[in-house]
Protein backbone atom coordinates (compact mmCIF):
# COMPACT_ATOMS: atom_id res chain seq x y z
CA UNK A 333 0.00 0.00 0.00
CA UNK A 334 2.88 2.32 0.87
CA UNK A 335 4.45 1.49 -2.47
CA UNK A 336 1.23 2.52 -4.25
CA UNK A 337 1.06 5.82 -2.42
CA UNK A 338 4.68 6.57 -3.27
CA UNK A 339 3.97 5.79 -6.92
CA UNK A 340 0.91 8.07 -6.89
CA UNK A 341 2.94 10.88 -5.35
CA UNK A 342 5.74 10.41 -7.86
CA UNK A 343 3.21 10.60 -10.68
CA UNK A 344 1.76 13.77 -9.21
CA UNK A 345 5.24 15.36 -8.99
CA UNK A 346 5.92 14.41 -12.62
CA UNK A 347 2.58 15.87 -13.74
CA UNK A 348 3.34 19.11 -11.95
CA UNK A 349 6.84 19.24 -13.43
CA UNK A 350 5.42 18.71 -16.93
CA UNK A 351 3.03 21.56 -16.46
CA UNK A 352 5.78 23.96 -15.47
CA UNK A 353 5.93 26.84 -17.90
CA UNK A 354 9.13 27.48 -19.81
CA UNK A 355 9.61 30.79 -21.59
CA UNK A 356 11.54 31.79 -24.68
CA UNK A 357 14.79 33.20 -23.29
CA UNK A 358 14.81 36.97 -23.38
CA UNK A 359 17.79 39.28 -23.71
CA UNK A 360 18.98 40.91 -20.50
CA UNK A 361 18.84 44.69 -20.55
CA UNK A 362 20.18 46.83 -17.73
CA UNK A 363 17.79 49.26 -16.06
CA UNK A 364 19.18 52.05 -18.27
CA UNK A 365 18.19 50.35 -21.52
CA UNK A 366 15.11 48.46 -20.39
CA UNK A 367 11.88 50.26 -21.11
CA UNK A 368 8.43 49.77 -19.69
CA UNK A 369 6.12 49.51 -22.67
CA UNK A 370 2.34 49.43 -22.86
CA UNK A 371 0.80 47.69 -25.87
CA UNK A 372 -2.94 48.34 -26.18
CA UNK A 373 -4.51 45.54 -28.19
CA UNK A 374 -1.46 43.43 -27.36
CA UNK A 375 -3.45 40.18 -27.46
CA UNK A 376 -4.53 40.84 -31.05
CA UNK A 377 -2.97 39.71 -34.31
CA UNK A 378 -0.43 42.52 -34.83
CA UNK A 379 -0.14 43.38 -31.12
CA UNK A 380 0.91 39.89 -30.08
CA UNK A 381 3.70 39.75 -32.69
CA UNK A 382 4.94 43.11 -31.48
CA UNK A 383 4.83 41.88 -27.87
CA UNK A 384 7.00 38.88 -28.82
CA UNK A 385 9.66 41.15 -30.26
CA UNK A 386 9.65 43.62 -27.38
CA UNK A 387 9.83 40.78 -24.84
CA UNK A 388 12.71 39.04 -26.67
CA UNK A 389 14.55 42.36 -26.74
CA UNK A 390 14.37 42.40 -22.94
CA UNK A 391 11.78 45.10 -22.24
CA UNK A 392 8.98 45.06 -19.68
CA UNK A 393 5.70 44.75 -21.51
CA UNK A 394 2.21 45.47 -20.27
CA UNK A 395 -0.63 44.33 -22.51
CA UNK A 396 -4.04 45.99 -22.16
CA UNK A 397 -6.77 44.21 -24.10
CA UNK A 398 -10.55 43.86 -23.81
CA UNK A 399 -10.51 40.63 -25.90
CA UNK A 400 -13.10 41.87 -28.36
CA UNK A 401 -10.96 40.58 -31.21
CA UNK A 402 -7.79 39.73 -29.25
CA UNK A 403 -7.18 36.29 -27.70
CA UNK A 404 -5.34 35.19 -24.62
CA UNK A 405 -3.69 32.36 -26.46
CA UNK A 406 -1.80 34.79 -28.73
CA UNK A 407 0.30 35.83 -25.74
CA UNK A 408 -0.18 32.98 -23.30
CA UNK A 409 3.44 31.89 -23.77
CA UNK A 410 4.46 35.01 -21.80
CA UNK A 411 1.95 34.75 -18.95
CA UNK A 412 3.92 34.33 -15.72
CA UNK A 413 7.15 35.85 -17.10
CA UNK A 414 8.51 38.51 -14.74
CA UNK A 415 8.78 41.10 -17.54
CA UNK A 416 5.21 40.56 -18.71
CA UNK A 417 1.84 41.68 -17.48
CA UNK A 418 -1.62 41.17 -18.96
CA UNK A 419 -4.37 43.58 -17.99
CA UNK A 420 -7.95 42.83 -19.05
CA UNK A 421 -9.00 46.39 -19.71
CA UNK A 422 -11.10 48.35 -22.17
CA UNK A 423 -9.24 51.61 -22.89
CA UNK A 424 -12.55 53.46 -23.37
CA UNK A 425 -12.15 53.87 -19.61
CA UNK A 426 -8.90 55.54 -18.46
CA UNK A 427 -5.92 53.47 -17.40
CA UNK A 428 -3.31 54.64 -14.90
CA UNK A 429 0.13 53.13 -15.38
CA UNK A 430 3.76 54.22 -15.33
CA UNK A 431 5.30 53.57 -18.76
CA UNK A 432 7.95 54.95 -21.13
CA UNK A 433 6.32 54.04 -24.43
CA UNK A 434 2.79 53.26 -25.60
CA UNK A 435 2.04 51.30 -28.75
CA UNK A 436 -1.64 52.11 -29.16
CA UNK A 437 -2.95 49.28 -31.35
CA UNK A 438 -6.34 48.60 -29.74
CA UNK A 439 -9.11 48.67 -32.36
CA UNK A 440 -10.98 46.13 -34.42
CA UNK A 441 -9.29 46.14 -37.85
CA UNK A 442 -11.25 43.75 -40.03
CA UNK A 443 -14.17 45.44 -41.85
CA UNK A 444 -16.84 42.92 -40.64
CA UNK A 445 -15.53 43.34 -37.07
CA UNK A 446 -15.42 47.12 -37.07
CA UNK A 447 -18.84 47.30 -38.73
CA UNK A 448 -20.31 44.81 -36.23
CA UNK A 449 -20.40 47.47 -33.51
CA UNK A 450 -19.65 50.80 -35.22
CA UNK A 451 -20.37 52.86 -32.10
CA UNK A 452 -17.78 50.84 -30.17
CA UNK A 453 -15.29 51.26 -33.04
CA UNK A 454 -15.74 55.03 -32.87
CA UNK A 455 -15.42 55.00 -29.08
CA UNK A 456 -12.18 53.03 -28.99
CA UNK A 457 -10.51 55.21 -31.60
CA UNK A 458 -11.76 58.52 -30.21
CA UNK A 459 -12.26 58.20 -26.42
CA UNK A 460 -9.72 55.36 -26.23
CA UNK A 461 -7.09 57.43 -28.03
CA UNK A 462 -7.82 60.50 -25.86
CA UNK A 463 -7.32 58.30 -22.80
CA UNK A 464 -4.01 56.97 -24.10
CA UNK A 465 -2.83 60.47 -25.03
CA UNK A 466 -3.84 61.60 -21.53
CA UNK A 467 -1.77 58.79 -20.06
CA UNK A 468 1.17 59.76 -22.32
CA UNK A 469 0.87 63.34 -21.10
CA UNK A 470 0.70 62.37 -17.43
CA UNK A 471 3.79 60.15 -17.49
CA UNK A 472 5.56 61.88 -20.40
CA UNK A 473 5.58 58.68 -22.46
CA UNK A 474 5.96 58.51 -26.24
CA UNK A 475 2.86 57.22 -28.04
CA UNK A 476 2.71 55.41 -31.37
CA UNK A 477 -0.77 55.38 -32.89
CA UNK A 478 -1.72 52.59 -35.28
CA UNK A 479 -3.51 54.43 -38.04
CA UNK A 480 -4.51 52.86 -41.32
CA UNK A 481 -4.40 53.06 -45.09
CA UNK A 482 -8.17 53.53 -44.78
CA UNK A 483 -7.57 57.21 -43.96
CA UNK A 484 -7.09 57.51 -47.75
CA UNK A 485 -10.60 56.09 -48.30
CA UNK A 486 -11.22 55.14 -51.94
CA UNK A 487 -8.05 56.84 -53.19
CA UNK A 488 -7.83 58.86 -56.35
CA UNK A 489 -4.07 59.12 -56.02
CA UNK A 490 -2.09 55.95 -56.69
CA UNK A 491 0.15 54.84 -55.02
CA UNK A 492 -0.78 56.66 -51.84
CA UNK A 493 1.73 59.09 -50.37
CA UNK A 494 1.38 60.48 -46.84
CA UNK A 495 0.70 63.95 -48.22
CA UNK A 496 -2.53 62.77 -49.94
CA UNK A 497 -5.58 63.90 -47.92
CA UNK A 498 -7.74 60.98 -49.00
CA UNK A 499 -11.22 60.43 -50.34
CA UNK A 500 -13.31 59.25 -47.40
CA UNK A 501 -17.09 59.03 -47.22
CA UNK A 502 -17.95 60.53 -43.80
CA UNK A 503 -21.40 58.87 -43.82
CA UNK A 504 -21.28 55.20 -44.71
CA UNK A 505 -20.57 51.71 -43.37
CA UNK A 506 -16.78 52.23 -43.32
CA UNK A 507 -16.88 55.73 -41.82
CA UNK A 508 -16.92 54.47 -38.21
CA UNK A 509 -13.39 53.18 -38.80
CA UNK A 510 -11.98 55.58 -41.39
CA UNK A 511 -13.20 58.75 -39.71
CA UNK A 512 -12.38 57.68 -36.16
CA UNK A 513 -8.83 56.82 -37.26
CA UNK A 514 -8.64 60.23 -38.90
CA UNK A 515 -9.84 62.05 -35.81
CA UNK A 516 -7.35 60.04 -33.76
CA UNK A 517 -4.55 61.31 -36.00
CA UNK A 518 -5.85 64.85 -35.43
CA UNK A 519 -5.82 64.21 -31.68
CA UNK A 520 -2.21 63.06 -31.82
CA UNK A 521 -1.31 66.23 -33.68
CA UNK A 522 -3.19 68.40 -31.16
CA UNK A 523 -1.56 66.74 -28.15
CA UNK A 524 1.87 67.06 -29.75
CA UNK A 525 1.32 70.78 -30.46
CA UNK A 526 -0.48 71.77 -27.29
CA UNK A 527 0.97 69.42 -24.69
CA UNK A 528 4.38 68.64 -26.17
CA UNK A 529 3.69 64.89 -26.31
CA UNK A 530 6.04 62.81 -28.43
CA UNK A 531 3.87 61.01 -30.98
CA UNK A 532 4.39 58.59 -33.88
CA UNK A 533 1.75 57.68 -36.48
CA UNK A 534 1.93 54.50 -38.53
CA UNK A 535 -0.52 54.23 -41.44
CA UNK A 536 -0.71 50.47 -41.68
CA UNK A 537 -1.60 48.88 -45.02
CA UNK A 538 -3.13 45.40 -45.42
CA UNK A 539 -1.22 42.99 -43.20
CA UNK A 540 -1.51 39.22 -42.88
CA UNK A 541 0.10 36.29 -41.11
CA UNK A 542 -0.27 33.61 -38.46
CA UNK A 543 -2.54 34.37 -35.47
CA UNK A 544 -5.21 35.99 -37.62
CA UNK A 545 -8.52 34.76 -36.26
CA UNK A 546 -10.38 32.05 -38.22
CA UNK A 547 -13.39 34.42 -38.17
CA UNK A 548 -11.31 37.47 -39.05
CA UNK A 549 -13.23 37.96 -42.28
CA UNK A 550 -10.45 39.74 -44.14
CA UNK A 551 -9.37 38.55 -47.52
CA UNK A 552 -6.23 36.55 -46.65
CA UNK A 553 -7.75 34.40 -43.91
CA UNK A 554 -11.01 33.97 -45.87
CA UNK A 555 -9.28 32.85 -49.08
CA UNK A 556 -6.77 30.58 -47.34
CA UNK A 557 -9.45 28.85 -45.25
CA UNK A 558 -11.76 28.49 -48.25
CA UNK A 559 -8.98 27.10 -50.47
CA UNK A 560 -7.82 24.65 -47.77
CA UNK A 561 -11.34 23.30 -47.38
CA UNK A 562 -12.13 23.30 -51.12
CA UNK A 563 -15.00 25.70 -50.50
CA UNK A 564 -15.90 28.45 -52.99
CA UNK A 565 -13.53 31.44 -52.76
CA UNK A 566 -15.74 34.48 -52.17
CA UNK A 567 -14.79 37.47 -54.31
CA UNK A 568 -16.67 40.66 -53.47
CA UNK A 569 -17.51 42.57 -56.66
CA UNK A 570 -15.67 41.83 -59.91
CA UNK A 571 -12.33 41.19 -58.19
CA UNK A 572 -10.59 43.97 -60.11
CA UNK A 573 -10.01 46.05 -56.97
CA UNK A 574 -6.39 45.91 -55.81
CA UNK A 575 -4.59 45.51 -52.49
CA UNK A 576 -0.91 45.25 -51.51
CA UNK A 577 -0.05 42.78 -48.77
CA UNK A 578 2.64 42.93 -46.11
CA UNK A 579 3.67 40.08 -43.83
CA UNK A 580 3.29 40.81 -40.13
CA UNK A 581 6.99 40.55 -39.18
CA UNK A 582 7.84 43.35 -41.64
CA UNK A 583 5.20 45.54 -40.03
CA UNK A 584 6.60 44.85 -36.55
CA UNK A 585 10.09 45.84 -37.74
CA UNK A 586 8.61 49.07 -39.09
CA UNK A 587 6.62 49.86 -35.95
CA UNK A 588 9.65 49.47 -33.68
CA UNK A 589 11.87 51.48 -36.04
CA UNK A 590 9.27 54.26 -36.25
CA UNK A 591 8.75 54.39 -32.47
CA UNK A 592 12.48 54.78 -31.91
CA UNK A 593 13.02 57.28 -34.73
CA UNK A 594 12.61 61.02 -34.50
CA UNK A 595 9.94 61.21 -37.24
CA UNK A 596 6.62 62.45 -35.86
CA UNK A 597 4.40 62.89 -38.92
CA UNK A 598 2.27 60.06 -40.36
CA UNK A 599 4.23 57.32 -42.10
CA UNK A 600 3.00 54.54 -44.39
CA UNK A 601 4.01 51.00 -43.45
CA UNK A 602 3.10 48.47 -46.08
CA UNK A 603 4.39 46.31 -48.89
CA UNK A 604 3.88 47.82 -52.37
CA UNK A 605 3.44 44.32 -53.87
CA UNK A 606 0.02 44.88 -55.49
CA UNK A 607 -2.53 42.36 -56.81
CA UNK A 608 -6.09 42.42 -58.00
CA UNK A 609 -8.28 40.42 -55.61
CA UNK A 610 -9.04 37.99 -58.44
CA UNK A 611 -5.30 37.41 -59.07
CA UNK A 612 -4.79 36.98 -55.36
CA UNK A 613 -7.52 34.32 -55.14
CA UNK A 614 -5.89 32.35 -57.96
CA UNK A 615 -2.47 32.70 -56.35
CA UNK A 616 -3.66 31.25 -53.03
CA UNK A 617 -5.56 28.50 -54.82
CA UNK A 618 -2.46 27.53 -56.82
CA UNK A 619 -0.08 27.53 -53.84
CA UNK A 620 -2.45 25.27 -51.91
CA UNK A 621 -3.30 23.16 -54.98
CA UNK A 622 -6.97 23.59 -54.13
CA UNK A 623 -9.97 22.54 -56.18
CA UNK A 624 -11.98 25.50 -54.88
CA UNK A 625 -13.99 27.51 -57.40
CA UNK A 626 -14.21 31.32 -57.51
CA UNK A 627 -17.59 32.69 -56.44
CA UNK A 628 -18.44 36.33 -57.25
CA UNK A 629 -20.58 38.08 -54.63
CA UNK A 630 -22.05 41.59 -54.36
CA UNK A 631 -19.48 44.37 -54.11
CA UNK A 632 -19.09 46.01 -50.68
CA UNK A 633 -20.29 49.61 -50.26
CA UNK A 634 -17.40 52.10 -50.54
CA UNK A 635 -14.84 49.31 -51.00
CA UNK A 636 -11.60 51.06 -52.09
CA UNK A 637 -10.85 50.23 -55.73
CA UNK A 638 -7.07 50.44 -55.50
CA UNK A 639 -4.48 50.54 -52.77
CA UNK A 640 -0.68 50.55 -52.76
CA UNK A 641 1.60 52.38 -50.35
CA UNK A 642 4.32 54.75 -51.40
CA UNK A 643 7.00 53.87 -48.83
CA UNK A 644 9.65 56.41 -49.78
CA UNK A 645 9.38 58.07 -46.36
CA UNK A 646 9.90 54.84 -44.42
CA UNK A 647 12.82 53.89 -46.67
CA UNK A 648 14.43 57.29 -46.21
CA UNK A 649 13.81 57.91 -42.50
CA UNK A 650 13.84 54.41 -41.07
CA UNK A 651 15.95 52.60 -43.63
CA UNK A 652 13.02 50.17 -43.62
CA UNK A 653 11.54 48.18 -46.43
CA UNK A 654 9.58 44.90 -46.35
CA UNK A 655 11.70 41.74 -46.65
CA UNK A 656 9.20 38.87 -46.72
CA UNK A 657 7.97 37.88 -50.18
CA UNK A 658 4.33 37.04 -50.76
CA UNK A 659 5.23 33.36 -51.39
CA UNK A 660 7.14 33.06 -48.07
CA UNK A 661 4.49 34.91 -46.11
CA UNK A 662 1.59 33.00 -47.60
CA UNK A 663 3.30 29.66 -46.96
CA UNK A 664 3.68 30.46 -43.26
CA UNK A 665 0.10 31.67 -43.05
CA UNK A 666 -1.28 28.64 -44.91
CA UNK A 667 0.66 26.32 -42.57
CA UNK A 668 -0.81 28.13 -39.57
CA UNK A 669 -4.38 27.81 -40.83
CA UNK A 670 -3.81 24.17 -41.81
CA UNK A 671 -2.89 23.49 -38.18
CA UNK A 672 -5.87 25.52 -36.97
CA UNK A 673 -8.21 23.27 -38.95
CA UNK A 674 -6.72 20.18 -37.28
CA UNK A 675 -7.63 21.37 -33.79
CA UNK A 676 -10.72 19.64 -32.39
CA UNK A 677 -10.13 19.74 -28.63
CA UNK A 678 -8.98 22.51 -26.36
CA UNK A 679 -5.96 20.42 -25.33
CA UNK A 680 -4.74 20.30 -28.97
CA UNK A 681 -2.89 23.58 -29.14
CA UNK A 682 -1.81 25.47 -32.23
CA UNK A 683 0.42 28.04 -30.61
CA UNK A 684 2.45 29.97 -33.12
CA UNK A 685 5.84 31.34 -32.21
CA UNK A 686 8.03 32.94 -34.89
CA UNK A 687 11.22 30.96 -34.35
CA UNK A 688 13.27 33.03 -36.76
CA UNK A 689 13.07 35.89 -34.28
CA UNK A 690 14.62 33.75 -31.59
CA UNK A 691 17.74 33.34 -33.67
CA UNK A 692 18.14 36.99 -34.58
CA UNK A 693 20.22 39.45 -32.53
CA UNK A 694 22.13 36.56 -30.90
CA UNK A 695 19.35 35.72 -28.48
CA UNK A 696 19.84 32.30 -26.86
CA UNK A 697 16.57 30.51 -26.53
CA UNK A 698 14.63 27.80 -24.83
CA UNK A 699 11.60 26.92 -26.86
CA UNK A 700 8.43 26.00 -25.00
CA UNK A 701 7.26 22.47 -25.76
CA UNK A 702 3.89 23.53 -27.15
CA UNK A 703 5.22 25.81 -29.86
CA UNK A 704 5.05 24.46 -33.38
CA UNK A 705 7.70 25.44 -35.91
CA UNK A 706 6.09 26.93 -39.00
Ligand SMILES: O=c1ccn([C@@H]2O[C@H](COP(=O)(O)OP(=O)(O)O[C@H]3OC[C@@H](O)[C@H](O)[C@H]3O)[C@@H](O)[C@H]2O)c(=O)[nH]1
Nearest residue numbers: 441443480481537538550551554566567568573609635
Ligand atom coordinates in the same frame (compact mmCIF):
# COMPACT_ATOMS: atom_id res chain seq x y z
O1 LIG B 1 -13.82 37.14 -48.60
C1 LIG B 1 -13.42 38.23 -49.04
C2 LIG B 1 -12.87 39.25 -48.23
C3 LIG B 1 -12.47 40.43 -48.82
N1 LIG B 1 -12.56 40.61 -50.15
C4 LIG B 1 -12.08 41.85 -50.80
O2 LIG B 1 -10.67 41.91 -50.59
C5 LIG B 1 -10.27 43.27 -50.42
C6 LIG B 1 -9.54 43.41 -49.10
O3 LIG B 1 -10.47 43.27 -48.06
P1 LIG B 1 -10.07 43.14 -46.51
O4 LIG B 1 -11.34 42.93 -45.78
O5 LIG B 1 -9.02 42.10 -46.34
O6 LIG B 1 -9.39 44.52 -46.15
P2 LIG B 1 -9.67 46.03 -46.61
O7 LIG B 1 -8.57 46.40 -47.55
O8 LIG B 1 -11.05 46.23 -47.09
O9 LIG B 1 -9.55 46.81 -45.24
C7 LIG B 1 -8.36 46.74 -44.48
O10 LIG B 1 -7.61 47.84 -44.82
C8 LIG B 1 -6.43 48.11 -44.12
C9 LIG B 1 -6.50 47.91 -42.64
O11 LIG B 1 -6.48 49.12 -41.93
C10 LIG B 1 -7.63 47.09 -42.13
O12 LIG B 1 -7.08 45.89 -41.63
C11 LIG B 1 -8.74 46.74 -43.02
O13 LIG B 1 -9.73 47.67 -42.77
C12 LIG B 1 -11.54 44.11 -50.50
O14 LIG B 1 -11.68 44.62 -51.79
C13 LIG B 1 -12.66 43.12 -50.21
O15 LIG B 1 -13.87 43.45 -50.85
C14 LIG B 1 -13.10 39.63 -50.95
O16 LIG B 1 -13.19 39.78 -52.18
N2 LIG B 1 -13.51 38.48 -50.38
